[in-house]
Amino acid sequence: MLVVIGLMVLTACGRGADAPSPSPSPPARVDGSPSPRSSPKPTAKLVTVKIVSGKVSVSETRVEVPLNETVRIEVTSDRPDEIHVHGYEVRSEIKPEETTVVEFVADLPGVFEVEIHTGHEKLFDLRVS
Amino acid sequence: MILAHGIGGRSDLPIPLWMALTGATAALLISFLVLGAWWRNSRFKGSEAGRPLPRSLQRAADSKVTLWTLKLIGLLLLAAMLGIAAAGPNDSAINPVPTWFYVWFWVGIVPISILFGPIYKKINPVRTICGFIYRFVSADEEPREVPAGWGYKPAAAGLIAFLMLELVFDRSDLPLVVGGFIGIYVLANAVMGLRFGERWCDRGDGFEVYARMMAQLSIFGRRSDGRLVIRNPLDGLAAMKTDTAFVQILVVVIGSAAFDGLTRTEIWQSLIAGRPRSIYLLLGTLGLAASILFISTTYRTAVELSERFTDKRELAGRFVHSLIPIAVGYTIAHYFSLFVFQGQAGFILGSDPFGRGADLFGTADWAINYRLVSVSAIALVQVGAIVLGHVLGVISAHDRAVELFPEPYKTRSQYSLLAVMVVYTAVGIALLVGT
Numbered sequence: 229m230l231v232v233i234g235l236m237v238l239t240a241c242g243r244g245a246d247a248p249s250p251s252p253s254p255p256a257r258v259d260g261s262p263s264p265r266s267s268p269k270p271t272a273k274l275v276t277v278k279i280v281s282g283k284v285s286v287s288e289t290r291v292e293v294p295l296n297e298t299v300r301i302e303v304t305s306d307r308p309d310e311i312h313v314h315g316y317e318v319r320s321e322i323k324p325e326e327t328t329v330v331e332f333v334a335d336l337p338g339v340f341e342v343e344i345h346t347g348h349e350k351l352f353d354l355r356v357s
Numbered sequence: 358m359i360l361a362h363g364i365g366g367r368s369d370l371p372i373p374l375w376m377a378l379t380g381a382t383a384a385l386l387i388s389f390l391v392l393g394a395w396w397r398n399s400r401f402k403g404s405e406a407g408r409p410l411p412r413s414l415q416r417a418a419d420s421k422v423t424l425w426t427l428k429l430i431g432l433l434l435l436a437a438m439l440g441i442a443a444a445g446p447n448d449s450a451i452n453p454v455p456t457w458f459y460v461w462f463w464v465g466i467v468p469i470s471i472l473f474g475p476i477y478k479k480i481n482p483v484r485t486i487c488g489f490i491y492r493f494v495s496a497d498e499e500p501r502e503v504p505a506g507w508g509y510k511p512a513a514a515g516l517i518a519f520l521m522l523e524l525v526f527d528r529s530d531l532p533l534v535v536g537g538f539i540g541i542y543v544l545a546n547a548v549m550g551l552r553f554g555e556r557w558c559d560r561g562d563g564f565e566v567y568a569r570m571m572a573q574l575s576i577f578g579r580r581s582d583g584r585l586v587i588r589n590p591l592d593g594l595a596a597m598k599t600d601t602a603f604v605q606i607l608v609v610v611i612g613s614a615a616f617d618g619l620t621r622t623e624i625w626q627s628l629i630a631g632r633p634r635s636i637y638l639l640l641g642t643l644g645l646a647a648s649i650l651f652i653s654t655t656y657r658t659a660v661e662l663s664e665r666f667t668d669k670r671e672l673a674g675r676f677v678h679s680l681i682p683i684a685v686g687y688t689i690a691h692y693f694s695l696f697v698f699q700g701q702a703g704f705i706l707g708s709d710p711f712g713r714g715a716d717l718f719g720t721a722d723w724a725i726n727y728r729l730v731s732v733s734a735i736a737l738v739q740v741g742a743i744v745l746g747h748v749l750g751v752i753s754a755h756d757r758a759v760e761l762f763p764e765p766y767k768t769r770s771q772y773s774l775l776a777v778m779v780v781y782t783a784v785g786i787a788l789l790v791g792t
Contacts, residue, residue: 289630290623314366314367315366315367315725315727317724336727336728337370337727337731337732338367338368338369338370338694338727338732339367339368339369339370339792340366340367341366341367341368353626355370357370357732
């Protein structure tokens with residue numbers, strides 16, 4: 229027990245003392261640029277999100293992908309908004325009447341929330357294992 | 358944990374089934390081993406045990422300078438939290454206060470207390486404020502005793518208020534909400550300090566009581582003769598004062614941890630999906646209440662059965678210490694990854710507390726390193742903590758039973774409590790599989 233907790237403390241503090249090692253994950257704020265014309269890669273996991281007057285419909289609410297799979301999220305909304313993939317810190321502005329495409333490689337294991345910022349509504353869980 | 362946006366945006370994958378089964382089997386086997394018993398007479402001496410630390414060290418630890426330094430640190434940290442919560446941006450992705458409060462304070466208080474013993478009592482700004490208020494404001498000649506009949510209910514109520522905020526309320530991550538909660542919490546306790554002085558915190562301040570409970574598992578403690586000692590954590594547990602009222606705290610802590618686990622499961626997630634806010638809050642409240650009630654009922658039933666087997670009464674308080682390691686196991690299982698990952702955000706956001714481009718620690722532009730601990734290491738820690746907590750709990754309970762009961766009852770008296778512990782452990786592991 230003590231060893232486990234010692235580890236908790238050490239690992240947490242270790243980060244603070246480390247040299248600022250650039251995290252292998254994407255930098256803090258990446259704007260997935262809207263590029264409606266590029267077609268998804270054949271291996272990409274596609275998730276579509278439609279928002280009509282605040283009502284969200286998602287193709288899946290639990291998206292499971294293997295590690296290092298490309299995830300492609302296509303969002304259409306009738307209102308301006310922002311989509312945020314937690315952990316990966318992928319953020320992208322959603323413009324009304326336009327398909328916003330967010331694409332990234334799922335290279336961090338864990339369960340991450342994907343949400344829009346209006347009302348902090350959760351769109352789906354991205355489960356990378 | 359349902360802390361949206363900025364806090365806890367990452368959660369753990371389910372643990373592998375083989376690991377769950379191995380853990381559960383190990384817990385069960387060790388339980389029977391302990392029951393069948395290596396020892397028939399109590400081994401733990403509680404507050405009589407321990408090797409004294411050098412007197413010079415004790416003098417330093419007990420000195421006025423140390424005492425006031427710790428109090429000052431506590432007050433400064435509280436002031437910083439309130440100030441940054443109020444003046445910083447009201448967004449937990451920029452403002453460090455929610456991360457400091459939920460991750461550094463609420464989760465961090467566990468390893469701090471287990472590593473250093475009951476140190477939080479010395480830092481606790483609520484205690485300091487209660488002392489000040491009594492000294493400088495109260496007209497009473499002497500602080501009154503907190504009525505014995507209140508038990509630990511005030512502390513339990515404070516903890517429940519916090520847990521409602523953390524686990525049920527859907528805007529719990531907002532810095533203004535966190536600051537408001539802390540402000541009201543401190544104020545409510547300060548009012549009680551007016552009558553009861555510092556003593557109020559012994560049974561009134563939920564956070565201090567929680568920290569003290571965790572500190573029973575520390576290698577540092579105080580012997581009955583007042584010496585600061587290093588001791589076996591199992592002696593530390595046995596040293597806990599027999600107190601039936603303390604059950605109120607343990608059932609809240611274990612019950613809420615179980616509810617926390619429940620909210621992460623697929624079943625709960627699909628239950629709340631798409632519900633209106635009022636229903637969501639109602640389900641959360643009911644779920645939390647039901648979880649606490651479940652733990653409370655099972656523990657009390659087990660103790661009553663045990664009382665029926667023997668001629669002893671008032672056993673609930675005599676075995677309550679054996680639930681502490683189980684509570685710690687649950688806590689580590691649920692918060693380990695949050696502490697390791699979101700804990701980093703405390704440095705990152707804290708470097709620029711007001712979101713104005715400052716960089717106090719040079720860490721402002723770091724990103725959380727999610728590769729610090731692997732998924733399998735997390736799963737191992739989760740199962741390991743629950744199983745180890747179970748084992749320590751069973752050992753503590755066995756030792757207390759052989760101490761209390763004469764021979765024909767030594768084993769028999771343990772059946773019901775052991776069964777309950779196995780249930781808690783099985784539930785804990787099942788919740789980790791079901792996420």
